[in-house]
Amino acid sequence: MARAARIDLRTFQQELASRLATKTAAQVESSRLGLSSGGSRWLIRLAEAGEVITMPTIVSVPMTQPWFMGVANIRGSLFSIVDFAGFMGFPLIVPSTSTRLVLFAPRVGDLHVGVMVERVLGLRNLSELAPSPPLADAEAWHAQRWMDGDGNAWQEIDLANLAREPAFLQVGI
DSSP states (O other): OOOOSOOOHHHHHHHHHHHHHTSOHHHHHTEEEEEEETTEEEEEETTTEEEEEEOOOOBOOSSBOTTEEEEEEETTEEEEEEEHHHHTTSOOOOOOTTOEEEEEOGGGOSOOEEEEESEEEEEEEGGGSEEEOOOTTOOTTEEEEEEOTTSOEEEEEOHHHHHHOHHHHOOBO
């Protein structure tokens, strides 16, 4: 689908909702949301990604890990904001117009968390990707690893496992 060079978030979400409404459950299950963060490509199950939003105002919290950006009020609820690249040990993200916040869906758990990523790369269909062996040092929250037709690696994230990861939960220093 051809898109204009710039598209606002509301139009993107409406278009995504329309496309998903016409898909069967099997087609939705085989789709993943593609993200870019820390110089890598990531995939998230659509059912685990509650919402993708532009960066809200974040209030920092003292005595926390550098990758814990703080908290944000999103529609009346406080969400913890994590710099995903920083959490993985890469340099912290410098927010730009393409930076997005991916909120965890309620089915992931009781955490009100959003991970800041450098870019949202759109939907990826698993039928267009080939399974790849996991990395030797794969984290417990890494799910299947995939390769696309251009030889790019995509690591699927299990947000439920990430939400239980002790290092992810321990934001205090």
